[in-house]
Amino acid sequence: MIRVLIVCSWGMSTSLLVDSMQEAAAERNCELSVEALSAGEYVARVDECDVVLIAPQIRHLRKSIEKLAAAAGKPVALIEPFYYATMNGRAVLEQVLRLLPGAQEGKPAI
């Protein structure tokens, strides 16, 4: 099970991406849970995830999010804006898997 935390703004558009990522994960037989939280809410939940992703519209918070994720020992990345725009769950899932060197299809993360 890979637990992804997406830090975003309102969660309105991100929810579309979350659906697409779930579909992509199902295709690859990979267990995935994705949670989209605002920049205020995610702080308390960092410990309960494996990967932190940043939605492009809050790019300006990147440094503070990276710092917090690093302190919790979690890999973090900015979602490629074009993948976000086209709600390309498959590509974003690839991004997640690249961040987790130990994670392969079907195998548990880390």
Place this chain on the structure above:
Amino acid sequence: MSVMIERSSAWFERYLVPPLGALASSVYLQAVRDAFIIFTLPLILAGSVFLVVANPPPIPGLQALIAPYQSAILVPFQLSFGIMALFLSFGVAYSLAQYRRTEPVQPGILAMVLFLVATMPVRDITTLTLGEILPFLGGQVLLVAIVIGILTTEVMRWFRGSRFTIRLPKNVPPNVTRAFEALVPTLFLLTLVWALEWFVSSYTYLGMDHQVHQLTLPILLTRAIQPLVVLQNSYPAALLEIILMMLLWSVGIHGMNVVTAIALPFWVSTLAGNAPGGSGHGIVTEPFFHIFAHLGGSGATWPLVIYMLRSRSAQLRTVGKVALGPAIFNINEPVTFGVPMALNPLMMIPFVLVPVTIVTINYSVFALGLVHVPVIMQPFTVPLGISGFFATGGDFRGSLLQFFDLAVSAVLYYPFFKAWERVLVAREEAAAQPEESQVQVRVQAR
């Protein structure tokens, strides 16, 4: 052209993103915005439903039917939307505590208590009627709620780290420790706000009903910021707000969120004055932007989606397909990051210019009284056409205005869209080129 675009894009990234990013990263602005969205928006939206039912559109018979029950129908509105400032004070203290990584519920509750203390005149409050204080618990005093919310969390945080905190032995359960830790700051804040309120309410003022009333902190502050509320409800202010929103979006930051956090107290104050039965004629309100300017999402990008569906560029066609569904509900992140509009020097021009033009048209239309001013707030996801009708309290000309603005947007975006499409098509052809020449080379080698 492509090189020029990349160069100026790098320039924007370097000089425009940092200051705008800093504004958007302000912890206070973020906390206020979160509080609005999570704690008060549901109350505003649900409360509005009752407000609309109690004040139906001018259809003969319908109004006469509702009239006898109007006060009864208004009760859920009055106790939700009507006292939203109380809950906002909780929300601001709670959200700020989350950003500050401290326990959020205690400051939240304390902020509500402090807000109530600030609202009531210091006297025998058992003889106070609800009607006397109800107007000072809602949209008019959001700034008071925000100030109290921020103050509460910051003071509690300061005390927690200071030597004034009561410390208990380590083996005491954490819940007990927390209660005692909160005791000193709670007493301090309660005394502070109450003393201030007592001082203020030792003065009186002559009300609109020509009776002498006790002054309270919210009344004092409402009067103090009244000039600002008036100032905000003007064309220059509307222009400033829309430009800031679109500049933020132009560098890929959620502009509506940032500007909302600053302007919503003023928007709601102005909108409250427009409420059915009131005499207000305020124009620059939340629906003025969300419903009448951001058609299909911030930047009025609806027409772009249609253009993209039939574009010669594969990238734009892909984005158009994804963007169509969300656009119906005024969500346009696919457009903003897919075209892209953000950090794209060419598309940034209409991205700012189109909403500015629409705001100018709409301001004139509302000022001339051609369409009824906005009276209620709706979720920004209500589709175009329907939202204009409801926002104006049932004026069909509200929908017509939206369609007119849509046409303006379609015309203004077109030349920029075509220019950008040419850039992308050239890029796509260039990307396809090397493969073809390689094939040719191989054929020749044979």
